[in-house]
Amino acid sequence: MELFQLVTAKTIPDAVKAQAQSATAQNGADVRFIAGGTNLVDYMKLNVERPRQLVDINGLPLDKIERTSEGGLKIGALARNADVAQDATVKEQYAVLSQALLAGASPQLRNMATTAGNLLQKTRCVYYRDTASACNKRQPGSGCSAIGGYNRMLAILGTSEHCIATNPSDQNIALMALEAVVHIEGKNGRRAVPISEFYLLPGSTPERETVLQPGDLVTHITLSKPVVGAKSGYLKLRDRASYEFALASAAIVMKKDGDRISYVRVAMGGVGTRPWRALEAEKVLMGKAATEANFRAAAEAALHGARPQSQNGFKVELAKRCLVHTMGQVSQIA
Secondary structure, three states, rough: OOOOOOEEOHHHHHHHHHHHHHEEOEEEEEEEEEEOOOHHHHHHHHHOOOEEEEEEOOOOOOEEEEEEEOOOEEEEEEEEEEHHHHHHHHHHOOOOHHHHOOOOOOOHHHHHOHHHHHHOOOOOOOOHHHOOOOEEOOOOOEEOOOOOOOOOOOOOEEEEEEEEOOOOOOOHHHHHHHOOEEEEOOOOOOEEEEHHHEEEOOOOOOOEEEEOOOOOEEEEEEEEOOOOEEEEEEEEEEOOOOOOOOEEEEEEEEEEOOOEEEEEEEEEEEEOOEEEEEEHHHHOOOOOOHHHHHHHHHHHHHHHOOOOOOOHHHHHHHHHHHHHHHHHHHHHHH
């Protein structure tokens, strides 16, 4: 870890101004926001991130979980994962989010990790973490050691010839299924970005993961009013029972009218370069009976474009089974 300056932001405009002055350097922004620090500090220790200044935003009034006037939910950027997971409204009306958060990390980390920090969580690709290895995400133009290397944990959807790193978050898979909106304050004012537009595919610029620009501060996310009668669930498949990242995961929100599916949202984790919305699966399911055969057809559609690498071909079938099982579980309570 290299030397850095720590400053405290007293207001949101102060934080935006401090970060807006940063310049994109070889190993990340010169100035970074820090809250829980569960991800950033880890990468600073590895010299993957080398900011010259950290802006502590813990004192900003961004930690509330509250109802919106439209009947939805507003979750502050600094709301801790543990608090969100145990919030009564989240558990009752957005169960998939509570389940996803509880499936991630450890209790100690959930007590520190924030909503926005999780939203911006970095990949756990071993080559991104190793500064001696070629990684286009960490050092653009250096190559991708994962292609042809150790790639068992990496992505099979949304990849490019420049990057196959997986988005590691559990929270963000649930937020994708819930169609969350990310609210941002920056030097050019405020804007709201649907989470489906927030993350970027790697393409030829894998170092750019989101639409955030220098100075942009995520202030909160919002969830729409729950669909009446809809139920949800999250399933995570991994190598061990706790403190492990997903090989495949599924977040499902579903409503049935009789035996027919009238509303469904499908998102997948562990398999995509970003939190993955399976629109093809949703199209297969809409208006259909909630049967295993239809669930299997939807899973086939979701993985149709998969591009497995040398060591992660097993993820194609694993992800399909994860989807089918989760759909079946949610349909029984929907």
